[in-house]
Amino acid sequence: MNRRRALGATVVAVLVAVAGAGCTEGQPPGATNLVDPGSPAPQPNPTPILPPAPLSGKPVAETVASRQAVVVPVRVTARTTPVGLAEADLVYQEFAESESLHLTAVYQSQDAARVGPVAEIRPVDIRTVGVLHPFIGYTGGPTGFLDQLAAAGLPGATPARRKAAFPSGQASTAALRQAAPTGGVAPTPVFDHADSGTPLASQGVTPASRLTVAAPGHPTQTWTYDAASSTWRGKIGKTTVSTASVVVLTTEYRTLNVRKPSPRSLPGAKVYGSGTAVVVSGPSSVSATWRKPGQRLVCNVIDPGGYQVRLQPGTAWVIYAPETARVNVA
Template structure:
């Protein structure tokens, strides 16, 4: 028995020596070299998720953007005119102005635009629409009374008369406006509770939608159509094609304002304080709703007919102030 154990031990020793020699000798032709993989490379840490823009509901692409102040720019568009920079806005407020033109209040916070314009004068609708957002404004002056209202509302901004370099050719940009803004501006609070996957636009009165029309006296009918492939609503202002994730139509009274300085004239003005009927299209859906805005420093709440907040899709929201005499239809 002892002899057998010795033979086995000798055989194991020979095998170990042979293996050691094999490791030190070059491999025979046709053999495969095995390389020590070493320490495995560390797995990359997951990309930190960024918050959504407060006025768009869309995930941001750069850190810190959620904390920056909003910018607001009034834009005047005639029936034959063009506008730039609107698709980069988080919010666009639309007022039916005189002579078939539109007065727009474009708000930028989550995205930038290299060219915005044509920049228009300040009007009461701008102050009342964007005041709750506490933005820095870029505007082309305005009647004495309107400028006084702007100051009384504790809102600030810059004009071409103050900084002509920020308004080349009657236009501006988010970069130029931010360069003129004082430090310390606060970020705006969200205006809407944006939809997530599977969230309905409203709790009731939701219907399929592919076309929205708004017909106001003295203006061309404005038509919005839903592009299923792009999941966007497309429309036109003047000669400019625009898109939005959602279009919110708020029906309200208009009144006539008589301006004296610097030149006498009359112009229509939407009364954005109060409450009234609303219609919202977002994604492939529409919903009847109602709106309420008690004052400048309060948010305009848009709720469905059951009293719950509507939930538009993330992206640009276009808010149309429709006169009570306008015809609003959705199919």
């Protein structure tokens, strides 16, 4: 009996244990039921982080951020209706002869189907945009100015050489971009741009809603802050333009004597050097200083604390104001 009975008892014990495991008795405290989770739910792709455009500070596609800038000089009088300025990342303004303005419009993050009226090349264009490595669309110019352009190594095209880039006598930035030699590089950033909530300057910031620039021999230029669009608005010729920031650089003006193809004299802003500045961006203003040592160096605009001013992303309008001009912020 002994061995057989012992073996039988063992088998019965095993069967009882197995049967007990299949019963629906309550689980001990702390135990959990395991459930097959199935396939994991797809996770949404994170929003891609777009790089900032080098000149406007606004987010753009990588292919746009890395492309070359295009520059078009524009001549404006009180009777002119300029076009294409809204798409510019930067516009530099020189007070020219006969109450006119000479604008240097720079396009990188956006293209403009029409820009004009296109003007001749002038020293202010060459000395301002040399640091940007652009392709320039212009109408020609005095012999001496063309020599300066060639010496600066800045490529460009005129209607006489690239008619397709100037439809209806006005420049197309996309067509100029196609006419540019291969290998063009993105421009060097010329301003710091503010993140959300970042002040215009480290110190000396004051509220601002109106800026006036009165240059002798020219109508007073008035810029007004529009809170609804967070832009500054001014009248250029017969066109109202909107810009994120206006930067006024006070500088010396000299008389440029042109001999070829026809003798004439015209004013020219001294772009290199240093001086005082007034900056408005968003609902704020600050008095600053500027310094640009040479053609291929950036013009730094420094706040009273010794730091770069930080503009709101968007178009910046830079005015070369003569030392005799009156600049007021309200």
